[in-house]
Amino acid sequence: MSLAPVRAAFFDVDETLITCKSMACVLARFWGHGERTDHRLAAAWASLQGLIRAGAPREQVNRSFFRFLVGSHLDDLESCGREWYEKARAGGLLHTPVHEALRRHAHAGDLVVLVSGAFSACLDPLAREIGADLVVCTVPEITSEGRLTGELIGAPMIGEAKAAAARRIMTAFGLAPGDCFAYADDESDLPLLRAVGHPVLVGDGPVSAPPSETDSWTRLPGPDQMVRAALDGTPAPDGTPAAAVTPAAAETPAPAVTSAPVATGAATTPADAGSVPAPAGAAAAPAESVAASVTPAPAGVAVAAEDAATGRADRSAGTVTHASPCTSGVVPPPPVVPVGAMASQAA
Structure with missing residues (x-):
């Protein structure tokens, strides 16, 4: 991120930036292996699937x-x-088409934000590797002994909560929504996609959005589409030849996709990963910009979903809910601090 970014790129994580459901994977590993664990996992998935079907x-x-x-x-x-x-x-x-788009945004100096319903255990290693500037995630309630209560601090980072968080961040950094990007795959991500000027659908995309709305949106192949392209010999939706995608695409990322959108501030244009133009308007960023004094936040910084019930803090423009690095947990609930203070407080 530049000292005064003029754009932000918001990335959903599961089955968008990565090829799986991170919480399911972490839970399976946490519970271990064996017949008893298999039954336990099967019961958990059946319970969740029952909720979804209902x-x-x-x-x-x-x-x-x-x-x-x-x-x-x-x-x-x-x-x-x-x-x-x-x-x-x-x-x-990592899902290559989206990861490469993220790298181009980072190279252009854009604010890179991960927005996910998962929590720190799933997201912190990823955020640190890719150099995310902010992580907006669900925050589990933790006891003073560091144990999860099974409840959350505020709302899950799902649906409208993602859009609200994106709007707060854009306001805090003085960014125009029309210049910002969002990458997501799920029906529940529609509010986030609609909150920015450059929505990018990953995979088949939400089914309820009318074609009159989505026809102008950029599309990137989802992980399952890359696999299908390899198996049936058809090109991926972005034009990647089937021969370039191995049947193991769910485990081995596909080759670079050069038609992913590049942050240009005006329109989405194809470009090679090494030829990203300077952000539009960067040279003209006013010194008094809200974010002008902000240094890049360390990777892994979490933005909590909501304020805890123990004290609803002001959510006026120019503030975001901030928890110190993801790995620290959240006890007590994170305070709301001005964006200008984020970097110094997280240091």
Whole structure:
């Protein structure tokens, strides 16, 4: 991120930036192996799938997941998350088309933000490797002994919460929504995609958005589409030849996709990864800009979903909810601080 970014790029994580459901993967590793664990996992997935089939909102499904972790120690979960990430990363965890788009945004000096319903144990290793400037995530409630209660601090980072967080960040940094980007794959991500001027659908995209709205949006292939392209010999939706995608695409990232959108501030244009233009208007950024004095926040900084019930803090323009690095947990609930103070407080 530049000292005064003029654009932001918001990235959904599961099945957008990475090829799997991170919380499911971390839970499976945390619970271990064996027949008893297999039955336990099967019962957990059946419970969640039952909620989904019954039409439960994604926010309810997300809350239900954290109830499986009652009594678990955050340190143990985060250690397990790091182990999972190291193994999965070696097998091709990152979804190449989206990862390369993220790298171009970072190279152009854009603010790179991960926005996910997952939590720190899943997201912190990823955020540190890719150099994310901010992580906006669901925050589990933690006891003074560091154990999860099964409840959350505020709302899950799902649906409208993602859009609200993106708007707060854009306001805090003085960014024009029309110049910003969002990458996401799910129906629940529509509010986030609609909050920016450059929405990018990953995969088949939300089904309820009318074509009259989405026809002008940029599309990138999802992980499952890359696999299907390899198996049936058809090109991926972005034009990547099937021969360039291996059948193991779910584990081994596909080759570079050069048609991913590049942050130009005006329009989405194809470009090679090494030829990203300077951000439009960067030279003219006013010295008195809200974000002018902000130094890049360290990777892994979390922005909590909501204020805790123990004290609703002001959410006026120019503030975002801030928790110190993801790995620290959240006890007590994170304060709301001015954006200009984020870097110094997180240091």
